[in-house]
Amino acid sequence: MKKQETNKNKNSIKSSRVTWKPGNMLYPVPAVMVSCQREGEPPNIITVAWAGTICSSPAMLSISIRPERHSYDIIKETREFAVNLVTKDLVRAADYCGVKSGRDVDKFTQMKLTPCSLEHIKAPGIEECPVNLACRVVEIKPLGSHDLFLAEVVGVTVDSRYMDEKGKFRLNEAGLISYSHGEYFELGKKLGSFGYSVKKAEKKPSGRRKNK
Numbered sequence: 001m002k003k004q005e006t007n008k009n010k011n012s013i014k015s016s017r018v019t020w021k022p023g024n025m026l027y028p029v030p031a032v033m034v035s036c037q038r039e040g041e042p043p044n045i046i047t048v049a050w051a052g053t054i055c056s057s058p059a060m061l062s063i064s065i066r067p068e069r070h071s072y073d074i075i076k077e078t079r080e081f082a083v084n085l086v087t088k089d090l091v092r093a094a095d096y097c098g099v100k101s102g103r104d105v106d107k108f109t110q111m112k113l114t115p116c117s118l119e120h121i122k123a124p125g126i127e128e129c130p131v132n133l134a135c136r137v138v139e140i141k142p143l144g145s146h147d148l149f150l151a152e153v154v155g156v157t158v159d160s161r162y163m164d165e166k167g168k169f170r171l172n173e174a175g176l177i178s179y180s181h182g183e184y185f186e187l188g189k190k191l192g193s194f195g196y197s198v199k200k201a202e203k204k205p206s207g208r209r210k211n212k
């Protein structure tokens, strides 16, 4: 009897699992600042969490944008934008750019961000971000609430501040953030590197064996 009552709820419970109606729960995701500009107008920034890498060669990514956003028309018309990676120092700006519209405020000015020119596209990147990806739209796919913009990455600019003395780009030391279930997080502790699960254990330097 008790079980029947529980099943009246929208969420059906089986053992310890709770089943919800379909929704977005693919987390964590990057939250990026996408910059764009229409000729003769100030540049704008929209924060996007529905973004992802979709192809290695050619390098392609996607962003999903609601048609009601100010940036939607700009990107649809110009067919270009820049994806700018967000660090912990920029997370407040990213949040601001995700709640204020370029119709009402100049987000670059308000957040004291600097537009920087990028090769290959007219839209500026954001100077303060460690990575700017210049993107050219190749396809726009209406999906429902959002339109999916498929884009080719036509240029990559990185901040040389994060290069070590050997020329290796230390991106994971830049304090990148992710977005999960409505909250922002700084990238945490390193747990491994690509392929580490199948790598042979490193040989211990020879010497005396320690008794357990």
Ligand SMILES: Cc1cc2nc3c(=O)[nH]c(=O)nc-3n(C[C@H](O)[C@H](O)[C@H](O)COP(=O)(O)O)c2cc1C
Residues within 6 Å of the ligand: 031, 044, 045, 046, 047, 048, 049, 050, 051, 064, 065, 066, 068, 069, 070, 071, 072, 094, 095, 097, 098, 099, 100, 101, 102, 103, 146, 179
């Ligand atoms: C963390 C975060 C993620 C967001 N992700 C998206 C997204 O993926 N697509 C979208 O259309 N809007 C997204 N938004 C909302 C827009 O950034 C927001 O509506 C913004 O004010 C639009 O600016 P604009 O009108 O100047 O284009 C997000 C907002 C936040 C705070």
